[in-house]
Amino acid sequence: MKAVRVHSYGKRPSIDDVPEPTITGPLDVIVKVGAAGLCRTDLHIIEGQWAEKSGVQLPYVIGHENAGWVQEVGSAVTNVAPGDAVILHPLVTCGLCRACRAGDDVHCENNKFPGIDTDGGMAELLLTSARSVVKLADGLEPAAVAALADAGLTAYHAVRKAVPLLYPGQTCVVIGAGGLGHIGIQCLVAMTAAKVVVIDPNEKARELATELGAHEVLASGDDLADSANVVLDFVGEQGAESLGLTMTRRAGSYYVIGYGGAVNIPTIDLISTERNIIGNLVGSYNDLDELMTLAALGKVTLHTRQYPLAAVNEAMDDLEAGRLQGRGILVP
Known part of the structure; x- marks a missing residue:
């Protein structure tokens, strides 16, 4: 064969x-x-x-x-x-x-x-x-x-774990609307009542995210510091890691799904804000x-x-x- x-x-x-x-x-x-x-x-x-x-x-x-x-x-x-x-x-x-x-x-x-x-x-x-x-x-x-x-199973798994945190009125930021991210967006819309904000520099990916039901779609997350109860990072490299942590609110949760980069945070910053960093297989x-x-x-x-x-x-x-x-x- x-x-x-x-x-x-x-x-x-x-x-x-x-x-x-x-x-x-x-x-x-x-x-x-x-x-x-x-x-x-x-x-x-x-x-x-x-x-x-x-x-x-x-x-x-x-x-x-x-x-x-x-x-x-x-x-x-x-x-x-x-x-x-x-x-x-x-x-x-x-x-x-x-x-x-x-x-x-x-x-x-x-x-x-x-x-x-x-x-x-x-x-x-x-x-x-x-x-x-x-x-x-x-x-x-x-x-x-x-x-x-x-791709779908990994995205679903991350969303499934985040669902208890995403009650109505909460905000979830999705980094990346590509192969995994576009599935994660659909799972979020189907399974939660949270506000879904998507960040992707690619215009076509942003258009797709809008079609799939994202409530807000942006090319950059530079203005979203401390904005998200949950961040789902479907990129995990090339700076998305630091952006994801920056956007996560106090006591919020940063889910790492994409990989290739590194998560670096001083331990005092982690304990003083009680943010969670969660890996996803x-x-x-x-x-x-x-x-x-x-x-x-x-x-x-x-x-x-x-x-x-x-x-x-x-x-x-x-x-x-x-x-x-x-x-x-x-x-x-």
Whole structure:
């Protein structure tokens, strides 16, 4: 089968012919990939930012936002059958550790992360687990939702955690209305009654934020010091970190979702204002199931551009250069 593989850090991936995955365990599921989302994390992987943390052996197949149709299942799989349309939770989890039993499977002690530390879904077929597949409601197509498996799930997870703080009359500032941010805006509008203020220097991104229901849209947050009860930072680099902290009110919460930069604050400033700095990884299986409900209701939609699998490097160029609005979707 065809697959996108990273052979060395600092160099773009290639399209290779690789063996098809096979069923080896009773809970294995093989999915015919209908769409794989392109994420900025894929660029960071190629740069080598994840090399030490993931410990993955090169070459390997990237792609951690995947949806498609079940092709084959192991002997113990009962929740899906061949032909079912599914979206995949990005982690393959054990179901037995304390985190899994508590529903916090994001922190599974024995997880695998296809596309990060093992072969992912920028390929014709992907091996996953029965614990990772969420059946799609009628009318939802894999290409329309694939990027919700990580970008959408990560955005939803952050909003879900912030919801108790965003009662009517509160203000939430969103930094970045791109691939993650435009999903976060929709989740905020659907799940809270807070005022949503969006900051993005890109005019098209601001126009999209307005279309999605943001109450105020700005090119800069320079005049918003101490203005937000909650800040959701979908950028996390190039100065967004210091801006996010500056905009957070006393006793407010700054959620870091994008990454690449560094958060620097004197400890005395942190304790004297009682601001909270909260990291956000991808969401849980239950988060993804809830997000698919919002998608089925039309509350959350993806703005995407499709590319054939062979055009992965063109798609990466567009993402890196800022030409890609919303999410890039690779279709095998």
